[in-house]
Amino acid sequence: MTGGTPPRRRDSARSRERLLTAAGELFAERGFERTTTRDIAERAGVDAALIARYFGNKSGLYIAALRAETGDAAPPDLLDAERLRALFDRAGRRGAGPVFRTAVLAHDDETVQDAARAQLHARLVTPLQERFTRAGLDRPRLRAEVAAAAFVGVLLARGAGALDELAAADVDELVPLVRSALAGLG
Amino acid sequence: MTGGTPPRRRDSARSRERLLTAAGELFAERGFERTTTRDIAERAGVDAALIARYFGNKSGLYIAALRAETGDAAPPDLLDAERLRALFDRAGRRGAGPVFRTAVLAHDDETVQDAARAQLHARLVTPLQERFTRAGLDRPRLRAEVAAAAFVGVLLARGAGALDELAAADVDELVPLVRSALAGLG
């Protein structure tokens, strides 16, 4: 029983953690396919073979990174201006996030696709659907999905750079615009 | 001077055409990176080496396919219901189209990115920008880009399948929803 955290030179938990962090960042920046296991390992300062050991394969690491990324249980919906600002801010500093990419680009691996879909619904669709249901609108789920898709489109386009004013626009200017568009659905 | 189209067994124009068509279809379905030159050649019924001969490389074929895809000069803007329906229909039968993907996912090759960006503006952004300008709104270009990004998000999400009600929704049901969302920007 030495101190609580003896500086072990070999620490699987730490390796796992570093891999998860690096994978989360890279998947957010470049998406699943354009991120290589070697890149992840390099950023994590760890051997690439450890990915197979701890997560089975690249898909396993992706799914683990997805789940590790999840924060609160029930976030506010997209019509909340603060929520919008937070999402745009985060996507600006780090990448767009692997979850959002899933809305627009399907994965080959079915397991990966399912995990990402679950996160997408929990984080974007369900909160909006509940708001629309409370408002007594018809097809609340469809409305919520359209809103989520539209929002993800703007979020990703802002990072892609093909639409230059959008990419350059300040978040303060963007949020009210996006909000009024989404409000058109409710 | 024999007949206008002698049945030549070797016909570079025909090979070019078949490559362009196959490339257009596959790039639309799977995007640039996930489409291999071998796939294109196979669908075109042509040897893959001809891609290099006629278009230099894969990027050259992509750009050529982009330009070949362009139809009319000035299409109606996205607030036109018929235009919306036509775009959703086409994306449903064939893929989402390489141009739209560009709005959301950047390319490595700068030449490719520039060509796609030009098409994107001509087909989606500019018409909307002009409408917003006529309406006397501030920041018409930014509004048009946000609208285009939101629309592309919905279009791609419909094909990706992560949002199931959206993917299953009938076009007739979808168009008014999307239109009202975009109308929130004007």
Next chain:
DNA sequence: CTGTGATGTCATCGATTGATGTCATCATAT
């Protein structure tokens, strides 16, 4: 008929990527 350029076919290269197996090294219990 023959030469020449155009067109098409085939084999293969070099690079990248995900994955696996082997072995060394460290921590810990006995």
Next chain:
DNA sequence: ATATGATGACATCAATCGATGACATCACAG
């Protein structure tokens, strides 16, 4: 101290992909 399992480093494999060069074959002009 030593045995044993955990952890990590390294080499390498198999598959894929874009690209290229060499060669075969056809069309057409002379």
